[in-house]
Amino acid sequence: MIVQNLKKHFPIRRGLLKRTVGYVRAIDDVSFTVLAGETLALVGESGCGKTTTGRTIIRLIEPTSGEITFRDDDGNFSSITKLEGEQLKAFRRQAQIIFQDPYSSLDPRMSVADIVGEPLQIHETANGGERSDRVVQLLKSVGLQGDHLRRYPHSFSGGQRQRIGIARALALNPKLIVCDEPVSALDVSIQAQVINLLEDLQEQYGLAYLFISHDLSVVHQISDRVAVMYVGKMVELAKTETLFNHPLHPYTEALLSALPMPNPRRHRNRIVLMGEVANPANPPSGCFFHPRCAYAKDICKHDQPAMRELEPGHFVSCHFAESLNLRGIDPTQPA
Secondary structure, X not given: OEEEEEEEEEEEEEOOOOEEEEEEEXXXXXXXXXXXXXXXXXXXXXXXXXXXXXXXXXXXXXXXXEEEEEEOOOOOEEEOOOOOHHHHHHHHOOEEEEOOOOOOOOOOOOOHHHHHHHHHHHOOOOOHHHHHHHHHHHHHHOOOOHHHOOOXXXXXXXXXXXXXXXXXXXXXXXXXXXXXXXXXXXXHHHHHHHHHHHHXXXXXXXXXXXXXXXXXXXXXXXXXXXXXXXXXXXXXXXXXXXHHHOOOOHHHHHHHHOOOOOOOOXXXXXXXXXXXXXXXXXXXXXXXXXXXXXXXXXHXXXXXXOOEEEEXXXXXXXXXXXXXXXXXXXXXXXX
């Protein structure tokens, strides 16, 4: 998938006539690619636009502008931005989503057989006994048993519910799955099981993941590349180890400083950002991060930095990225 200059602006309406008085710029000119079989992680503070980005690229939310290109079964790239009707329905088979909350994402009135089998029924890819066999196969692939078919969501634990959600996402053999914080609502021990399951399924089916998370420890384990977002904009994109060990953006440095050390006797020099996250309905001029940045200069207040490739595969949006010596989590660096 190729995403170019994606924007999503939500109107702010007030008054008796609900006139539009402004816009919340949830996604503001974001570009990235998700390669076949890889995991691209989106990270950032709550409200930075991660979930909106994930839902927009699969058309659960309509984009305001930008281009979203997807490779079809024949290997040809085609735009999905304007798809409608049967064409959009066909795209749905190729891109699915795993929602954050396993308790609210499953219909409590539907059995597991109906939940997992619903995509097969809607897209008419399997009927009757064939559909039942496919549902059993999907449940086993995520670590559940065939005798769970007639049970309802309330009788499962959170981890089991998320496995049902994963089985539902796999039903149509998609190429891309948006994982919207799939482990944030689970216990730590269950998180590890679900992460291992996602990695096994990716290897087995050749899946591409857009993995949305605020947990950098999880991201470090599962992702191939990481994109950092701040107030609707992408500020840094790089391979996982490169970004974690040698960040180029001050916001990325601050996020990494919050990661706990494996050795409980050692502690990182935590960078505490002053002030509040910028308002996406009324962002500051220039670089959106400059009011909280310790390295900001006058140019940062007036000129918005462009996204640049400073090293092969390492993109950053910062005027002074070349001259800054930022700390990552490299164990050779002092804490």
